Every structure is written in structure tokens, then in C-alpha cells.
Amino acid sequence: MTAITDPPKETFRLSMLLYDTRYRSLTIQVIALICFMLVIAWLVDNAATNLAALGKPLSFGFLGEIAGYDINQRLIEYNSQMTHGRAALVGILNTLLVALLGCITATIIGVFAGVLRLSNNWIVARIMSVYVEGFRNVPVLLWIVAIFAVVSETLPAPRAFRGDDATAHMLINDSVALTNRGFYIPKPIFESGSMIVVLTFILSIVGIVFFRKWAKARQEATGEIMPVGWISLAIFFLPTLFMFYIMGRPIVLEYPELAGFNFKGGIHMRNSLIALWLALSLYTGAFIAETVRSGIQAVSKGQTEAAGALGLRGPRIMRLVVLPQAMRVIIPPMISQYLNLTKNSSLAIAVGYMDATGTLGGITLNQTGREMECVLLLMLFYLITSLAISAVMNWYNAAVKLKER
Amino acid sequence: MKKTVFLGSLAAAGLAAGVASATTLEDVQAAGVLKCGVTTGLVGFAAPDANGNWEGFDVAVCRAVAAAVLGDGNAVEFVPTTGKTRFTALASGEVDLLARNTTWTFSRDVDLKFTFVGINYYDGQGFLVRKDLGVSSAKELDGATVCIQTGTTTELNLADFFRANGISYEPVPIETNAEAQQQYLSNACDVYTTDASGLAATRATFEDADAHMLLPEIISKEPLGPLVRHGDEQWSDIARWTLNALISAEELGVTSANLSEMAKGTNNPEINRLMGTEGNLGEMLGLEADWAQKAIGVAGNYGEIFEANIGESTPIGLARGLNAQWTQGGLIYSPPFR
Numbered sequence: 128m129t130a131i132t133d134p135p136k137e138t139f140r141l142s143m144l145l146y147d148t149r150y151r152s153l154t155i156q157v158i159a160l161i162c163f164m165l166v167i168a169w170l171v172d173n174a175a176t177n178l179a180a181l182g183k184p185l186s187f188g189f190l191g192e193i194a195g196y197d198i199n200q201r202l203i204e205y206n207s208q209m210t211h212g213r214a215a216l217v218g219i220l221n222t223l224l225v226a227l228l229g230c231i232t233a234t235i236i237g238v239f240a241g242v243l244r245l246s247n248n249w250i251v252a253r254i255m256s257v258y259v260e261g262f263r264n265v266p267v268l269l270w271i272v273a274i275f276a277v278v279s280e281t282l283p284a285p286r287a288f289r290g291d292d293a294t295a296h297m298l299i300n301d302s303v304a305l306t307n308r309g310f311y312i313p314k315p316i317f318e319s320g321s322m323i324v325v326l327t328f329i330l331s332i333v334g335i336v337f338f339r340k341w342a343k344a345r346q347e348a349t350g351e352i353m354p355v356g357w358i359s360l361a362i363f364f365l366p367t368l369f370m371f372y373i374m375g376r377p378i379v380l381e382y383p384e385l386a387g388f389n390f391k392g393g394i395h396m397r398n399s400l401i402a403l404w405l406a407l408s409l410y411t412g413a414f415i416a417e418t419v420r421s422g423i424q425a426v427s428k429g430q431t432e433a434a435g436a437l438g439l440r441g442p443r444i445m446r447l448v449v450l451p452q453a454m455r456v457i458i459p460p461m462i463s464q465y466l467n468l469t470k471n472s473s474l475a476i477a478v479g480y481m482d483a484t485g486t487l488g489g490i491t492l493n494q495t496g497r498e499m500e501c502v503l504l505l506m507l508f509y510l511i512t513s514l515a516i517s518a519v520m521n522w523y524n525a526a527v528k529l530k531e532r
Numbered sequence: 533m534k535k536t537v538f539l540g541s542l543a544a545a546g547l548a549a550g551v552a553s554a555t556t557l558e559d560v561q562a563a564g565v566l567k568c569g570v571t572t573g574l575v576g577f578a579a580p581d582a583n584g585n586w587e588g589f590d591v592a593v594c595r596a597v598a599a600a601v602l603g604d605g606n607a608v609e610f611v612p613t614t615g616k617t618r619f620t621a622l623a624s625g626e627v628d629l630l631a632r633n634t635t636w637t638f639s640r641d642v643d644l645k646f647t648f649v650g651i652n653y654y655d656g657q658g659f660l661v662r663k664d665l666g667v668s669s670a671k672e673l674d675g676a677t678v679c680i681q682t683g684t685t686t687e688l689n690l691a692d693f694f695r696a697n698g699i700s701y702e703p704v705p706i707e708t709n710a711e712a713q714q715q716y717l718s719n720a721c722d723v724y725t726t727d728a729s730g731l732a733a734t735r736a737t738f739e740d741a742d743a744h745m746l747l748p749e750i751i752s753k754e755p756l757g758p759l760v761r762h763g764d765e766q767w768s769d770i771a772r773w774t775l776n777a778l779i780s781a782e783e784l785g786v787t788s789a790n791l792s793e794m795a796k797g798t799n800n801p802e803i804n805r806l807m808g809t810e811g812n813l814g815e816m817l818g819l820e821a822d823w824a825q826k827a828i829g830v831a832g833n834y835g836e837i838f839e840a841n842i843g844e845s846t847p848i849g850l851a852r853g854l855n856a857q858w859t860q861g862g863l864i865y866s867p868p869f870r
Contacts, residue, residue: 181623181645181762181763182762183645195687195688195691195692196687196688196703197691197694197703198703199702199703199704199705206695207691207695208695276714279718279720280718284719284720286719307719308677308702308721386675387674387675388675388676388677388722389676389677398720399704476705476707477707479682479704479706481705485682485705489616489682490682490683490687490705492616493615493619493682494683494688495643496619496623496640496644496645498620498623
């Protein structure tokens with residue numbers, strides 16, 4: 128007979144923290160954490176002590192002071208009598224503008240280049256290889272400066288457009304001027320009644336989405352294929368054009384005109400914006416092209432062959448079979464490319480584009496001498512922007528990823 | 533428990549090490565080299581020559597201070613700074629002295645915690661334009677594109693000037709003088725604005741200098757001078773009185789030619805005090821008795837430095853004007869060596 132007895136109840140002794148494997152890893156982790164926190168505390172304390180010794184304790188009051196400087200590109204109302212906080216906001220919006228434009232064009236360029244790099248046409252594939260390797264292996268700062276130099280050195284100055292013997296001429300029916308100070312393009316002016324036209328346009332787009340869903344459901348149910356592309360195109364243009372004329376053409380274009388030193392009117396896309404936008408798009412586009420290529424190559428060749436056996440042709444195989452599967456491989460690295468592009472936009476000051484780094488981290492920092500505060504705010508801004516982009520892209524990734532049923 | 537005490541004392545030691553530091557003079561003497569912040573390149577004020585040696589009007593101040601402190605005018609490490617990076621470089625201790633045609637303003641002195649040790653050039657902000665632009669006054673610049681060095685007082689002056697005159701402009705922020713020059717010459721800006729001395733220096737490097745002109749308006753006071761950090765009075769005194777020594781030397785007629793003769797002793801007690809043959813001014817500063825001699829010995833007195841780097845015989849061709857000695861109707865004036 129054996130009696131089951133409880134094991135003797137161990138009393139917890141302090142030495143067990145070191146010698147008992149059940150507790151040892153915990154002990155090590157706690158010590159590591161304490162060390163880490165001490166280092167952080169030391170860094171923070173050192174910064175605070177030194178700032179205090181310099182007589183500059185941490186304070187964000189400068190954001191409410193008058194900035195006193197002008198900014199050329201502003202998406203919101205701003206003049207030199209507004210505050211540093213407002214100037215920072217102008218810069219932040221400029222950063223977001225170039226990041227958004229850059230992400231869109233980089234994606235378009237990257238997808239085309241990535242697909243074409245796999246082309247059977249030898250020349251096309253080689254040209255895309257040259258593009259990808261050329262842009263991927265040169266620092267983006269050099270591309271920004273190079274494109275800026277090309278724009279400002281080769282294009283004519285506004286004064287070349289003046290007079291009867293002008294050496295330069297405006298393009299497309301005198302509506303677009305390419306100068307070394309940037310591109311001037313016509314600007315739409317929305318007069319009264321234009322809201323209805325815009326609303327019609329938005330409704331048409333919603334209509335297209337619903338129509339395509341309905342057409343797809345119908346095709347799955349009956350097998351009949353509708354000319355979806357043509358009908359979508361018609362919905363896109365016709366109702367809006369119809370409403371545009373009904374309302375008496377409420378949207379007019381304001382053309383740029385040479386007045387004084389510069390062109391006036393229209394939209395002025397400064398050469399700094401163009402250089403930055405183009406360089407970031409081409410640079411990031413090269414990385415995206417590689418991502419797209421690897422994504423496509425990750426889809427088994429059997430898929431292409433099976434689709435071919437079903438009677439689908441090249442472009443459709445790519446669009447309906449390969450790309451949807453490749454997307455699952457492409458999206459995650461794409462997120463970091465978007466983040467890179469956004470962060471690389473802080474090189475804007477090289478060409479005088481007034482982004483957040485140029486205003487808050489540049490002139491404001493310099494005029495107020497608040498290095499620590501400005502840099503902390505900048506870091507916070509880039510952190511929030513990057514996390515927001517990540518969140519959106521992760522949500523999209525969750526939507527397209529393989530759904531196991 | 534023991535571990536915590538150990539870590540605590542370690543942290544405390546680290547903190548103490550982070551805060552305690554020697555005086556700037558001791559640091560410089562220990563390093564054997566003076567770290568001096570200058571421009572990234574403005575001919576006449578600070579620019580490397582064909583052999584890579586820095587020379588210019590501001591560079592001369594660095595060399596004079598190095599000679600006074602270390603006895604060698606070449607014991608200088610020049611740190612090129614932009615308008616934007618210069619204050620951070622000085623505040624963080626990356627440079628010991630900033631001689632980078634920097635305007636003395638209230639907020640820089642009081643809020644940014646710097647000490648301006650004097651004024652070595654009285655300047656004002658001007659405008660450089662092409663003659664064929666047909667502009668004769670800055671007030672006719674409505675709508676013009678203006679290139680401007682970012683992080684400078686000129687940025688603020690410009691905003692004020694155009695605002696006060698109710699005219700519009702398009703600012704193009706530029707990081708360095710070289711970039712501004714390239715943009716201006718390629719006609720990407722109609723106007724380049726900065727201190728008039730800087731404009732003259734820039735214009736002097738143009739191939740067709742005669743096709744460009746400075747507009748008559750000077751829209752600001754720009755007293756330029758070397759500066760140091762707040763909080764080390766001995767170091768600011770050294771920099772201040774080295775500059776004053778150069779200025780006094782011109783007033784007293786001490787030149788690089790007659791320096792060794794003057795050093796033997798003269799019947800003018802102020803020259804003797806300056807040369808260190810009488811009194812103990814050097815000792816009061818914590819330097820050797822002949823500190824001022826060495827400072828003047830590098831490139832001569834203030835007037836000689838001016839003429840050699842930016843004077844009328846150079847391509848930059850600046851007249852003394854406000855920067856003549858007070859005895860000649862200018863503003864350059866040193867307190868007495870007594």
C-alpha cells in the first residue's frame with residue numbers, strides 16, 4: 128500500500144530567484160528591465176540637467192509666438208504674422224502632400240516597371256532593369272538634387288516668355304507654362320452651382336462601383352459577360368457632363384498669365400515640389416518594382432498554365448489570376464516602401480521645399496533656438512504619420528490576404 | 533540589494549560625469565586646437581583657397597584667437613556651418629567660437645544664450661539683381677521671386693520689408709551661398725538678398741559681374757561679430773579682447789611690419805600694455821603676456837586684415853565706410869587697454 132502524500136510544501140526562499148530555474152529567467156528579465164530603465168532615466172535626466180544648465184528648460188510656449196517668416200507653398204492661409212505653430216502646420220501639410228502624391232505615382236510606376244521587367248520582350252525587360260538598378264543604387268538625395276538641377280537649369284525663365292521675340296512658348300493652347308521656377312497649370316474655379324456638378328460626379332463614381340458589383344454577380348449567376356469597361360466609362364463622363372451644361376458651365380479654368388516678374392493665376396507647381404515628387408516616386412518606384420516582380424514570381428507557374436488551359440489570354444491571366452495572388456506577397460513589403468517614401472520626404476530642404484523639417488525643424492528651430500522641443504515634435508509627427516500609414520495598409524492587407532475557409 | 537546600490541552609484545557617477553566639465557580655455561589648451569565655426573564658403577569672409585587653407589576676414593578672427601590662446605595661428609580646426617546649423621554647433625560645444633558673419637540680435641544674445649564678443653563688420657541687408665531687369669528700387673519688386681538663405685535674420689527682415697511696403701514676393705529658401713548663387717544665375721530667382729557685404733563677395737565671383745547690381749536700399753542693421761556660449765566669462769573675455777587688440781593695434785599704428793619693433797618697448801604706455809611689456813593684462817586673462825602680439829602677428833591689425841581680404845584692392849572691393857576707425861569717421865572703436 129502506498130499512500131499518496133502531498134509533496135512537502137516548499138517555502139519560498141530568496142535564493143530560489145537565482146538557483147531555481149522556474150524563477151531564474153524572471154529574475155534576469157527584471158534586472159535587464161531595471162538596467163534599461165536606468166539608462167533611459169539617465170539619458171532623460173542628463174538632457175534635462177544640461178538644458179537647465181544652458182538656461183533653456185523644456186517648454187513648448189514658442190509655438191504660440193509670432194513666426195515672422197514667409198513660406199512660399201501653403202495649402203492653408205498663412206502669413207508672417209501668424210504663429211510658429213501655424214507655420215509648423217503649413218509644413219506638415221506640405222509633407223503630407225508630397226508623401227501622398229509620391230505614394231500614388233510610386234505605386235503606378237512600380238507596378239508597371241515590375242510587370243514589364245518580366246516581359247518576354249528583351250529590350251523592355253532590359254530597360255526596366257536599368258531603371259530599377261539605376262535608381263535603387265544611388266542615394267535618393269542625389270536624385271532629388273539632380274532632378275532639381277535639370278529643371279532649374281534647362282527650362283526657360285519666365286522672362287523668356289515675354290515680348291514679341293519670346294524664346295519660349297506656353298504649351299497646349301497657351302494654358303501650361305514650363306519654367307525653371309516650376310510649372311504653371313490652369314486652375315479650376317468653382318462658381319455657384321458647381322457643387323451640384325461635383326455631387327453628380329461623386330454619385331457617378333458610387334454608381335460605377337455598384338454597377339460593377341452587380342455585373343459581377345450577374346456574370347457569376349448567368350455566365351453572361353457585359354461590356355463593363357465601356358459602361359463604366361459612360362457612367363463616369365456622361366451624367367457629369369450633362370449636369371455641367373445644364374447648370375450653365377459653372378466650372379471655369381483660370382489660365383496662368385505672365386504679369387510682372389512671374390506668371391500669375393493658375394496653379395503654380397514649384398520646381399522644388401516637382402523635383403522632390405519625381406525623385407521620391409522614381410526612387411521608391413524602383414523598390415516597389417522589385418517587390419511586385421518577386422510577388423509575381425512567387426505565384427506558381429502552374430497557375431498561369433492552368434489559366435491558359437482554361438482559355439484566358441495573357442493580360443487577363445495577369446489581372447485575374449496572378450496579381451490577386453501576388454498581392455498577398457506584395458502588400459506587406461509595400462507598407463515599408465510607403466513609410467520610407469514619407470520619411471525620405473524630409474530631405475526636402477535640399478531643394479528648398481518647405482516641409483515639416485524645413486519649417487518646424489528648420490527656420491522655427493533656428494529662430495527660437497528650441498532644438499530639443501522642435502526635434503521631439505518632428506519625431507512625434509513622423510511617428511504618427513508612419514503609424515497611420517501602417518494602420519491603413521494593414522487593414523488593406525487583412526482585406527486581401529488569403530481567407531481560409 | 534547590493535546590486536541596486538551598485539547600479540545606483542554607477543548611475544550617479546555617470547550623471548556627475550555628464551555635468552561636470554572644464555572651462556573652455558582648458559579644453560582648448562588640452563586639445564591644442566581651436567574649433568572655430570565658419571561659413572561653408574563665402575569668398576573674402578571664409579573660404580578655402582586652392583591649397584585647402586581657409587582664409588578670409590572671419591577666418592582671421594579665428595586665427596587671432598588661436599594665436600592668443602595657443603601661440604599658433606594655424607592651430608585651428610575650421611568647422612563649416614550653414615545658417616541653420618551654426619547655433620546648434622556652438623550651443624552643443626562642437627565649436628568653441630563662431631565667426632560666421634552672424635548678426636548680433638537681442639534674441640540671439642538673450643534667448644539663445646550666446647555672448648557676442650564684439651562687432652567686426654557693420655553690415656546691412658541688400659538686394660542683388662540683374663541690371664537688365666530694369667529695377668532701380670527694392671520697392672519695385674512686387675511679385676518677384678527672391679532667393680534667401682534660410683535660418684538667417686534676412687528671412688525675417690525680408691518678410692517685414694515686403695509687408696511694410698504692401699508688396700508681395702515669392703521666397704525661395706536656400707541652404708548655402710553656393711546654391712543661392714546657382715539659382716540666381718540660372719534665373720530661378722529674380723533677386724538674391726543677404727548682407728550687402730556677402731552680396732558684394734558673391735557678385736565678385738560672377739563671370740559677368742558688371743551685369744549685376746546692388747539696389748540702393750539697405751533694409752536692416754546687421755552688426756556682424758564673433759560669438760561664444762553664455763556662461764564662460766573667461767572665454768568670452770579672451771575672444772572679446774583679442775578682437776579689441778586687433779582694432780586697437782590699427783588705432784595705435786601697430787602693424788605686422790613694425791610689430792617686432794613695437795614689442796621691444798615704446799614710449800606709449802598703451803602700446804606697451806597691449807604688447808605685454810608693461811602691466812599684466814595677459815595674466816588677468818589667464819594667457820601669456822605676449823598674447824596680443826601673437827594675435828596681431830598672424831595677419832596684422834584689423835585694417836590690414838580688412839584690406840587683405842575684402843578691401844578695395846581685392847575683387848570684393850568693399851570700402852571701409854562704417855567699418856573705418858572712429859578716428860576716421862567710422863564705427864570701429866575699441867575700449868582702452870588699461
